[in-house]
Amino acid sequence: MKEHKGANAFQSENPTVITIGTFDGVHTGHQKIIERLVATAAASQLESAILTFFPHPRMVLQKESDIKLINTIEERKQILEKSGIDHLIIHPFTQQFSRLTAKEFVRDILVNKLKAKKIIIGYDHRFGRNRTADINTLREFGGKYDFEVEEISKQEIEDVAVSSTKIRKALQEGKVEKANNYLQHPFSLTGKVVKGKGLGKDFGYPTANLFIEEEYKLIPKNGVYVVRANIEEIPYFGMMNIGTNPTVGGTDITIETYFFLLDKDLYGQKLQIELLTRIRDEKNFDSIEALKTAMKQDEAFSERYIRDNYAE
DSSP: EEEEESSSGGOSOOOOOEOOOOOSSSHHHHHHHHHHHHHHHHTTTTTTEEEEEEHHHHHOOOOOOOBSSSSOOHHHHHHHTTTOOOOEEEOOOOOOOTTHHHHHHIIIIIIITTEEEEEEETOOOOOGGGGOOOOOHHHHHHHHHHHEEEEOOOOHHHHHHHHHHHHHHHTTTHHHHHHHHHSOOHHHHHHHHEOOOOHHHTTTOOOOEEOOOOBBBBOOSEEEEEEEETTEEEEEEEEEEEEGGGGGGGOSEEEEEEETTTOOOOOOOEEEEEEEEEEEEOOOOSSHHHHHHHHHHHHHHHHHHHHHHHHH
């Protein structure tokens, strides 16, 4: 897969079949569309391309929007890398771009820059300034600019929308196994390990404190989770706490992970941590000793879960 930072950066000698969308989560509904894109490209002797936008249009057009996304743009790229597409075009979404007319978008972006010969698009897709154009408009342009339009059915589009909503809801409720089932891959949190207060070390559970730069990233419900991360190409399991650490008087939400069988300083490293299942809610314990007891129980739960699900 070749990544292009905007339509202006696209370089290919060959015509393309394109689909357009956010593809947040790259879940099962998205994967069906991508499989169709790749198969169509092969059958038509075209190159497959996904056109997506960043920032998310709502972040630009609705400044007060508190939209939370399943993936950061880097996580999305990483998943799409495995999908078999030839090109990923991440076009900057700006106020100026939003003011392009439908004709300008089709002629200047899709046809002249991206060499579209076929466009696979949802039945309800709207585009152009103020989102006034639809799939029928696109078909009219297809006749003028010599490209085909293939419609993604209402059922397929609704599957995508329903799946995205269900994934976000599941994560907000802490149901990561349910979310992972829709995604067909583990939901993950990616960030840099930063200095924390060091309290976990005092309890015998030294933790990696994860800082996620992207404020739009969806963070699951507070609680304790079984997790996994590849560190220097070796998989390590652990348990993660998302929350405020109320027992020790914390107020800010932190993301802290204790990795089993790992004795390594992770400070400054970038980690992608997969959430596998949820153990319990975060609690305000009556004492530090009660907290330590609960952490031992969490560790025992984690070890059983890992043994039952991931033992070789």
